[in-house]
Amino acid sequence: MKPTPFINAYRKAGKRADVVLIDEGHLLLTMPDPYNKFRGHNQLADILQLARVVVLVFDFHQLVKLKSFWTPALLKRVTRDYAVTHYHLTEQMRVGDAAVNDWIDHFVRGKVLPLPHPQHFDFQVFSDGQPMYDLIQRRNAETGLSRMIATADYPFTVLDGKTWYVQAGSLRLPWDKINFTDRPWAQRPETLHEVGSIYTIQGFDLNYAGVILGPSLGYDPSKDRLTVDLAQYQDKEAFKKRPDLADTTDAKAAIIMNAINILLKRAKHGLYLYAADPALRQRLLQLAK
Numbered sequence: 001m002k003p004t005p006f007i008n009a010y011r012k013a014g015k016r017a018d019v020v021l022i023d024e025g026h027l028l029l030t031m032p033d034p035y036n037k038f039r040g041h042n043q044l045a046d047i048l049q050l051a052r053v054v055v056l057v058f059d060f061h062q063l064v065k066l067k068s069f070w071t072p073a074l075l076k077r078v079t080r081d082y083a084v085t086h087y088h089l090t091e092q093m094r095v096g097d098a099a100v101n102d103w104i105d106h107f108v109r110g111k112v113l114p115l116p117h118p119q120h121f122d123f124q125v126f127s128d129g130q131p132m133y134d135l136i137q138r139r140n141a142e143t144g145l146s147r148m149i150a151t152a153d154y155p156f157t158v159l160d161g162k163t164w165y166v167q168a169g170s171l172r173l174p175w176d177k178i179n180f181t182d183r184p185w186a187q188r189p190e191t192l193h194e195v196g197s198i199y200t201i202q203g204f205d206l207n208y209a210g211v212i213l214g215p216s217l218g219y220d221p222s223k224d225r226l227t228v229d230l231a232q233y234q235d236k237e238a239f240k241k242r243p244d245l246a247d248t249t250d251a252k253a254a255i256i257m258n259a260i261n262i263l264l265k266r267a268k269h270g271l272y273l274y275a276a277d278p279a280l281r282q283r284l285l286q287l288a289k
Contacts, residue, residue: 153214
Protein backbone atom coordinates (compact mmCIF):
# COMPACT_ATOMS: atom_id res chain seq x y z
CA MET A 1 0.00 0.00 0.00
CA LYS A 2 1.04 3.61 -0.44
CA PRO A 3 1.53 5.50 2.86
CA THR A 4 -1.56 7.74 2.80
CA PRO A 5 -4.10 4.97 2.00
CA PHE A 6 -2.50 2.81 4.72
CA ILE A 7 -2.72 5.60 7.31
CA ASN A 8 -6.29 6.49 6.44
CA ALA A 9 -7.54 2.88 6.27
CA TYR A 10 -5.98 1.71 9.54
CA ARG A 11 -6.95 4.85 11.39
CA LYS A 12 -10.56 4.56 10.20
CA ALA A 13 -10.71 0.87 11.18
CA GLY A 14 -9.03 1.51 14.53
CA LYS A 15 -6.43 -1.19 13.77
CA ARG A 16 -2.69 -1.61 14.30
CA ALA A 17 -0.48 -3.62 11.99
CA ASP A 18 1.93 -6.16 13.47
CA VAL A 19 4.79 -5.29 11.10
CA VAL A 20 5.10 -2.47 8.55
CA LEU A 21 8.01 -2.60 6.08
CA ILE A 22 8.73 0.78 4.43
CA ASP A 23 11.01 0.77 1.41
CA GLU A 24 12.27 4.17 0.16
CA GLY A 25 11.38 5.63 3.58
CA HIS A 26 13.03 8.93 2.63
CA LEU A 27 10.05 9.59 0.33
CA LEU A 28 7.63 9.82 3.28
CA LEU A 29 6.00 13.24 3.52
CA THR A 30 7.11 15.71 6.19
CA MET A 31 4.31 18.22 5.56
CA PRO A 32 0.59 18.16 4.65
CA ASP A 33 -0.09 17.36 0.99
CA PRO A 34 -3.78 17.83 0.08
CA TYR A 35 -3.10 16.68 -3.51
CA ASN A 36 -2.25 13.21 -2.11
CA LYS A 37 -5.01 13.46 0.53
CA PHE A 38 -2.48 13.56 3.37
CA ARG A 39 -3.56 16.08 6.00
CA GLY A 40 -1.16 15.11 8.76
CA HIS A 41 2.27 16.63 9.32
CA ASN A 42 4.58 13.62 9.10
CA GLN A 43 3.77 10.25 7.55
CA LEU A 44 6.35 8.32 9.57
CA ALA A 45 4.97 9.71 12.85
CA ASP A 46 1.49 8.55 11.85
CA ILE A 47 2.67 5.09 10.75
CA LEU A 48 4.56 4.56 14.02
CA GLN A 49 1.27 5.00 15.87
CA LEU A 50 -0.42 2.38 13.67
CA ALA A 51 2.14 -0.45 13.89
CA ARG A 52 3.80 -2.58 16.54
CA VAL A 53 7.03 -2.92 14.53
CA VAL A 54 8.27 -0.67 11.72
CA VAL A 55 11.19 -1.63 9.47
CA LEU A 56 12.35 1.51 7.67
CA VAL A 57 14.82 1.58 4.76
CA PHE A 58 16.18 5.13 4.59
CA ASP A 59 18.76 7.01 2.49
CA PHE A 60 19.34 10.74 3.03
CA HIS A 61 21.03 10.93 -0.39
CA GLN A 62 17.80 10.06 -2.19
CA LEU A 63 15.66 12.98 -0.96
CA VAL A 64 14.21 14.61 -4.08
CA LYS A 65 11.37 16.90 -2.88
CA LEU A 66 11.01 19.58 -0.24
CA LYS A 67 7.68 18.11 0.88
CA SER A 68 9.55 14.97 1.93
CA PHE A 69 12.73 16.69 3.08
CA TRP A 70 14.35 14.90 6.01
CA THR A 71 17.37 15.65 8.17
CA PRO A 72 19.03 13.26 10.62
CA ALA A 73 17.77 15.49 13.45
CA LEU A 74 14.16 15.27 12.23
CA LEU A 75 14.32 11.47 11.89
CA LYS A 76 15.73 11.22 15.42
CA ARG A 77 13.01 13.53 16.77
CA VAL A 78 10.18 11.54 15.14
CA THR A 79 11.48 8.22 16.50
CA ARG A 80 12.71 9.38 19.94
CA ASP A 81 9.79 7.83 21.86
CA TYR A 82 10.39 4.38 20.38
CA ALA A 83 13.03 1.68 20.83
CA VAL A 84 15.18 1.97 17.71
CA THR A 85 17.88 -0.34 16.35
CA HIS A 86 20.04 0.89 13.46
CA TYR A 87 21.61 -1.25 10.74
CA HIS A 88 23.99 0.54 8.36
CA LEU A 89 23.92 -0.97 4.86
CA THR A 90 27.10 -0.26 2.91
CA GLU A 91 27.08 -2.65 -0.06
CA GLN A 92 26.34 -1.13 -3.50
CA MET A 93 24.64 -3.79 -5.59
CA ARG A 94 24.20 -1.79 -8.81
CA VAL A 95 27.38 -0.07 -9.97
CA GLY A 96 29.62 -3.04 -10.60
CA ASP A 97 32.93 -1.39 -9.76
CA ALA A 98 34.06 0.12 -6.44
CA ALA A 99 36.22 2.78 -8.13
CA VAL A 100 33.28 4.05 -10.22
CA ASN A 101 31.03 4.09 -7.19
CA ASP A 102 33.65 6.09 -5.29
CA TRP A 103 33.95 8.52 -8.24
CA ILE A 104 30.18 9.10 -8.18
CA ASP A 105 30.23 9.70 -4.40
CA HIS A 106 32.85 12.43 -4.86
CA PHE A 107 31.01 13.87 -7.87
CA VAL A 108 27.71 14.39 -6.05
CA ARG A 109 29.67 16.18 -3.30
CA GLY A 110 30.96 18.63 -5.92
CA LYS A 111 34.41 17.19 -6.66
CA VAL A 112 35.32 16.10 -10.20
CA LEU A 113 38.06 13.44 -10.23
CA PRO A 114 39.83 11.68 -13.11
CA LEU A 115 37.63 8.91 -14.46
CA PRO A 116 38.65 5.40 -13.43
CA HIS A 117 39.08 2.85 -16.19
CA PRO A 118 37.59 -0.34 -14.77
CA GLN A 119 37.93 -3.64 -16.61
CA HIS A 120 34.46 -4.96 -15.87
CA PHE A 121 32.35 -1.77 -15.98
CA ASP A 122 31.93 0.41 -19.07
CA PHE A 123 32.34 4.07 -18.00
CA GLN A 124 32.46 6.69 -20.78
CA VAL A 125 31.96 10.44 -21.36
CA PHE A 126 30.49 11.78 -24.61
CA SER A 127 30.85 15.12 -26.39
CA ASP A 128 27.40 14.72 -27.97
CA GLY A 129 24.19 12.95 -26.97
CA GLN A 130 23.55 11.15 -30.27
CA PRO A 131 26.55 8.75 -30.15
CA MET A 132 25.67 8.00 -26.53
CA TYR A 133 22.10 7.14 -27.54
CA ASP A 134 23.39 4.99 -30.42
CA LEU A 135 25.48 3.00 -27.96
CA ILE A 136 22.55 2.64 -25.55
CA GLN A 137 20.47 1.17 -28.38
CA ARG A 138 23.23 -1.35 -29.17
CA ARG A 139 23.56 -2.28 -25.48
CA ASN A 140 19.81 -2.73 -25.26
CA ALA A 141 19.87 -5.10 -28.25
CA GLU A 142 22.65 -7.09 -26.53
CA THR A 143 21.50 -7.20 -22.91
CA GLY A 144 18.20 -5.34 -22.58
CA LEU A 145 17.37 -2.81 -19.82
CA SER A 146 19.50 -0.03 -21.32
CA ARG A 147 17.92 3.43 -21.28
CA MET A 148 18.51 7.17 -21.53
CA ILE A 149 17.79 9.18 -18.36
CA ALA A 150 18.25 12.85 -17.46
CA THR A 151 18.13 15.48 -14.75
CA ALA A 152 14.89 17.48 -14.57
CA ASP A 153 16.39 20.50 -16.37
CA TYR A 154 14.20 20.37 -19.46
CA PRO A 155 10.67 21.81 -19.55
CA PHE A 156 7.70 19.50 -19.01
CA THR A 157 4.15 19.69 -17.74
CA VAL A 158 2.41 16.58 -16.48
CA LEU A 159 -0.89 15.57 -18.11
CA ASP A 160 -1.12 18.49 -20.54
CA GLY A 161 -1.24 16.23 -23.61
CA LYS A 162 1.90 17.71 -25.16
CA THR A 163 5.16 15.98 -26.00
CA TRP A 164 8.10 17.61 -24.21
CA TYR A 165 11.67 17.04 -25.36
CA VAL A 166 15.16 16.68 -23.91
CA GLN A 167 18.03 18.16 -25.94
CA ALA A 168 21.58 16.81 -25.66
CA GLY A 169 23.74 18.31 -28.39
CA SER A 170 22.37 16.95 -31.68
CA LEU A 171 20.11 14.47 -29.85
CA ARG A 172 16.45 15.32 -29.28
CA LEU A 173 14.24 12.73 -27.55
CA PRO A 174 10.87 13.04 -25.78
CA TRP A 175 10.53 12.88 -22.01
CA ASP A 176 9.00 9.73 -20.57
CA LYS A 177 5.21 9.45 -20.78
CA ILE A 178 2.79 8.76 -17.94
CA ASN A 179 2.75 4.99 -17.40
CA PHE A 180 -0.79 3.65 -17.17
CA THR A 181 0.37 0.01 -17.10
CA ASP A 182 1.72 -2.23 -14.33
CA ARG A 183 5.05 -2.72 -16.13
CA PRO A 184 7.99 -0.59 -14.97
CA TRP A 185 9.05 2.13 -17.41
CA ALA A 186 12.36 0.50 -18.37
CA GLN A 187 10.74 -2.86 -19.13
CA ARG A 188 8.48 -1.41 -21.85
CA PRO A 189 10.19 -1.62 -25.28
CA GLU A 190 8.88 1.75 -26.54
CA THR A 191 10.70 3.59 -23.75
CA LEU A 192 14.02 2.95 -25.49
CA HIS A 193 13.03 6.02 -27.53
CA GLU A 194 12.29 8.21 -24.50
CA VAL A 195 14.33 9.86 -21.75
CA GLY A 196 13.53 8.71 -18.23
CA SER A 197 13.49 10.80 -15.07
CA ILE A 198 14.10 10.03 -11.41
CA TYR A 199 10.36 9.37 -11.09
CA THR A 200 10.41 6.55 -13.64
CA ILE A 201 13.78 5.07 -12.65
CA GLN A 202 14.16 5.50 -8.86
CA GLY A 203 14.37 2.10 -7.18
CA PHE A 204 14.90 0.28 -10.50
CA ASP A 205 17.97 -1.42 -11.99
CA LEU A 206 19.35 -0.88 -15.50
CA ASN A 207 22.12 -2.77 -17.24
CA TYR A 208 23.42 0.36 -19.02
CA ALA A 209 22.44 4.00 -18.38
CA GLY A 210 23.02 6.98 -20.63
CA VAL A 211 22.76 9.98 -18.30
CA ILE A 212 22.17 13.53 -19.56
CA LEU A 213 23.34 16.09 -16.99
CA GLY A 214 21.26 19.19 -17.73
CA PRO A 215 22.16 22.89 -17.47
CA SER A 216 21.48 23.16 -13.72
CA LEU A 217 24.85 21.44 -13.19
CA GLY A 218 27.89 23.52 -14.13
CA TYR A 219 31.62 23.72 -13.42
CA ASP A 220 33.78 26.45 -11.88
CA PRO A 221 37.36 26.10 -13.24
CA SER A 222 38.79 28.49 -10.64
CA LYS A 223 37.67 26.20 -7.82
CA ASP A 224 37.69 22.94 -9.80
CA ARG A 225 34.23 22.19 -8.41
CA LEU A 226 30.69 21.65 -9.61
CA THR A 227 28.14 24.44 -9.40
CA VAL A 228 24.34 24.29 -9.12
CA ASP A 229 21.96 26.75 -10.81
CA LEU A 230 18.59 26.43 -9.08
CA ALA A 231 16.84 28.55 -11.73
CA GLN A 232 17.53 25.91 -14.40
CA TYR A 233 15.79 23.09 -12.53
CA GLN A 234 12.37 22.48 -14.10
CA ASP A 235 10.84 20.16 -11.48
CA LYS A 236 8.79 22.82 -9.69
CA GLU A 237 6.95 20.18 -7.64
CA ALA A 238 10.30 19.29 -6.04
CA PHE A 239 10.67 22.87 -4.80
CA LYS A 240 7.16 23.25 -3.40
CA LYS A 241 7.14 25.92 -0.68
CA ARG A 242 7.94 24.98 2.92
CA PRO A 243 6.73 27.73 5.29
CA ASP A 244 8.48 25.98 8.18
CA LEU A 245 11.92 26.24 6.51
CA ALA A 246 13.39 29.76 6.65
CA ASP A 247 15.97 29.22 3.89
CA THR A 248 15.58 26.40 1.38
CA THR A 249 18.54 27.29 -0.86
CA ASP A 250 20.85 24.59 0.51
CA ALA A 251 18.00 22.07 0.63
CA LYS A 252 17.18 22.72 -3.04
CA ALA A 253 20.82 22.31 -4.07
CA ALA A 254 20.95 19.05 -2.10
CA ILE A 255 17.81 17.83 -3.89
CA ILE A 256 19.42 18.40 -7.29
CA MET A 257 22.60 16.55 -6.27
CA ASN A 258 20.53 13.74 -4.75
CA ALA A 259 18.66 13.36 -8.04
CA ILE A 260 22.00 13.13 -9.86
CA ASN A 261 23.18 10.53 -7.35
CA ILE A 262 20.08 8.43 -8.10
CA LEU A 263 20.56 8.68 -11.87
CA LEU A 264 24.29 7.84 -11.80
CA LYS A 265 23.75 4.71 -9.69
CA ARG A 266 21.09 2.95 -11.77
CA ALA A 267 23.35 0.80 -13.96
CA LYS A 268 24.93 -2.56 -13.21
CA HIS A 269 27.31 -2.86 -16.18
CA GLY A 270 27.90 0.55 -17.76
CA LEU A 271 27.45 4.32 -17.30
CA TYR A 272 27.64 6.92 -20.08
CA LEU A 273 27.66 10.68 -19.42
CA TYR A 274 26.83 13.80 -21.41
CA ALA A 275 26.92 17.25 -19.75
CA ALA A 276 24.90 20.12 -21.24
CA ASP A 277 27.12 22.76 -19.63
CA PRO A 278 30.10 23.36 -21.98
CA ALA A 279 32.63 23.91 -19.17
CA LEU A 280 31.60 20.76 -17.34
CA ARG A 281 31.49 18.74 -20.55
CA GLN A 282 35.02 19.83 -21.48
CA ARG A 283 36.32 19.06 -17.98
CA LEU A 284 34.78 15.58 -17.99
CA LEU A 285 36.24 14.85 -21.42
CA GLN A 286 39.69 15.96 -20.19
CA LEU A 287 39.45 13.77 -17.12
CA ALA A 288 38.28 10.80 -19.19
CA LYS A 289 41.63 10.86 -20.97
